[in-house]
Amino acid sequence: MKKCALILMTLLFFVAQPTNGSAGMKSSSAERSTQDDQIPDTGCRKDFRNFSKSGHSSGTPADRKVRVCSSTKKRLKGSRYSGKPVPSRNMTPLKGCVALVQGEARMQLRGKGDWISLKAGDHIPPRSNLRTGRDGAVEIKYEDGSSLLLRSHTEVTIIEAWKTRTSRLLRDFFLSAGRVTAKVQSVMGRSSRFRIHTPTAIASVRGTEFRVTVDKEHETCVEVLKSRVTVDTATKVINLAQGEGARIKNPARPLPPRKLLLAPNPLGLESLYNTAPVISLASVGGAQAYRVMVAKDEQGKQLVWEREVRRGERVTMSGLDDGSYFLLTQSIDPIGLEGVPSEAFPFTIRENPLPPMLLTSGCERRGGEKAVTLEWLSVADAARYHLQISEDGDFRNPVVDRPDLAAVSFRAEGLENKPYSFRIRSVARDDSPGGWSDPVAIPAPCPPQASSGAWPDFSDGMITLRSRSAGEGFKYHVQIARDDRFQEILVDEKVDGPEISVRKPKESGTYFVRIASVDGSGKTGSFSRPQSFAIQNRFPPEWIGIGSGTGLFLLLLLFTL
Structure with missing residues (x-):
């Protein structure tokens, strides 16, 4: 009996002990749970201190990024950066998606190789470089609805982008130049991480809307539109509330926060x-x-x-x-x-249809009255034309008001021998009127005989093109070509005012003109739709001035944008 009892006790002892496999599983599960909450920190505060001592104005943007955020290269604690992302069994790479693209927007895939143009729907992997041009913009969205909008002339590197097993999203960006607007969605429980690094600061959020700018001097501006943002510099942490902003010129001595101004109406x-x-x-x-x-x-x-x-x-x-x-x-x-x-x-x-260009003008006096003949080009998208002649410059009481002209010429008779002004506009097929031309003066003295060349005199064989003024401080880019696609350009000049004089073409045929305005900053707008005029070998007798012997001299008194 004693022997049987001893055997039974021995069996019970071994049954009560946990197996190595089950203990290992419990330990592994606990370890994974702990590791899943240990997110690699890519903070750069220590690097900021070194950066501020060495100065932040030297080196290329790429060099500054390495100096400022060298610690972001370490994906996991204790790992050594080898130039490639360190894989983690608890995190997977997080890709963004191009939601909007405009103008020039390019990506360098994972920071290597050629720059490729972006289009809507493209995926942006971690460690990629993004760049926008003069009129470019691109918006990157993530699966939680958060987004980063890059304005023109902006350069951004996606330093980190991970998703943990508990669905936390971890994103770190480096803004070396330009402007971005970030919209970060809040989540339940422990929120995701969204940080924007610059040469002088780190902006951290957990659900907000804010802007970050890096100017040519590599100074940082952070402006909070919703919720709160924490700005980390070399020496201190700045907490910004909604409607506040901060400028970080020197990481060691950042300026205090200040209220953002309201928008002008x-x-x-x-x-x-x-x-x-x-x-x-x-x-x-x-x-x-x-x-x-x-x-x-x-x-x-x-x-x-x-x-x-x-x-x-x-x-x-x-x-x-x-x-x-x-x-x-x-x-x-x-x-x-x-x-x-x-x-x-x-x-x-709605500027189109544009006002027509004036082809010829004639003035004749009979007794105490005078008659004026106007001819203009046909505008392709115009159904009719509206012409006014007035004694005053504001056309409140026009002496001639013809809104129903289907032809491309008009003769006004019975006018007194005194100064007048006229203007003209095109009317579209849906009865929508285009803009008026600038008023053009009709001189008071009129020669006693009919003479299309007498007002004004083009005996020197020149053509004057006059466009509608775009405003004070604008210059103009004028082109004249033999074809409407402007592949054979004859005149290509920039002038200070909305008027240019060129020599009348010698060859007969149709010529096309277009014009673009240039603002004070030097930016040129789009060219207007082409308008055309014709040079003919033979001219109607009424177009030949008595004693002039020179034939038709084309006058474009009015050409408008």
Whole structure:
């Protein structure tokens, strides 16, 4: 019996002990749970201190990125950076998706090789470089709805982008130049990480909307539009609330936070324009300048026109094609922080059909009266023309008002022998009128005989092209070609005013003219739709001036955008 009892106790002892396999599984499970919450920190605070001592203005953007954020190269604690991402069984690479692209936007895949153009739907893997051009923009979205919008002339590197087993998203970006707007979605429980590194700071958020800018001097501006942002510099942490901003010029001595300015309201904005819109901005206290933006969308992502203007400066939005737009504004304070954006103000531009160009003009006097003959080019998208002649410059009481001219000529008789002005516009097939031409003066003295060459005199064989003025401070780019595609260009000149004189072509045929406005910053708008004029070998007798003996001298008194 004693022997049986001893055997039974021995068996019970071994059964009660846990197996090595089950113990290992429990240990491994606990270890994975712990590791899953241990997120590799890519913070650069230590590097900032070294960076601020050595100075932040030297080296290329890539060199600065390595100096400032060298610790971000370490994917896991204790690992050694080898130039490639360190794989983790608890994290997978996180790809962004191109939600919007405009103009020039390129990517260098994983920081190597050629730059490729981006298109909507492209995937952006970690460690890729992004770059936008002069009029470029690109928006990258992630699976949680967070996004990063790159404005023009912007360079960004995706340093880190991971997804953990518990679905936490970890993203670190380096902004070396330009402007970005980040929208970060909040999540339940432990939130994801979203940080933007710059040469002088790190902006960290867990659910907010904010802007970050790095200027040519590599100084950083952070502006919070919603929620809160933490800005980490070499020596301190700055907590920014909604509606606050900070400028970090020296990481060791950052400027204190300050309130963002309100946006200026546009003054004189109309709902419909048939010429380039001209507005002014209401004054905002503390503003040094303003940013004016025109976008295709209400959110202001797809900008088609953008300017910084001084206080009190009138804004001419030239070079915009016909279509519907939204106007947005922001104030800029003395240290360069930009305020909250305004609401989106809708407006529409419809400049086409353009006013026709005047071909010939004749003036004759009989007794105490005079008659004026006007001829103009046919505009392809015009159904008819509207012509006015007036004694006053504002055309409040025109002596001739013909809105139903189907032909391309008109003779006004019975006018008194005194000064007049005339203007003309095209009317589209849907009865929508285009913009008026600039008024053109008809001189008071009129020769006693019919003479199309007497007003004005083109005996020197020159042609004068006069366009509608785009506004103060604009220059003009004029081209004349033998074909409507402008492959055989005869004249290509830039002039200070909306008028150019060129020698009349010797060969008969049809010639095409187009013009573009150039603003004060040197940016050239789109060329107008071509208009044409004809040079003929033989001329009607009434076009030949008595005693001139030179035939037809073409006068383009009016050519408009």
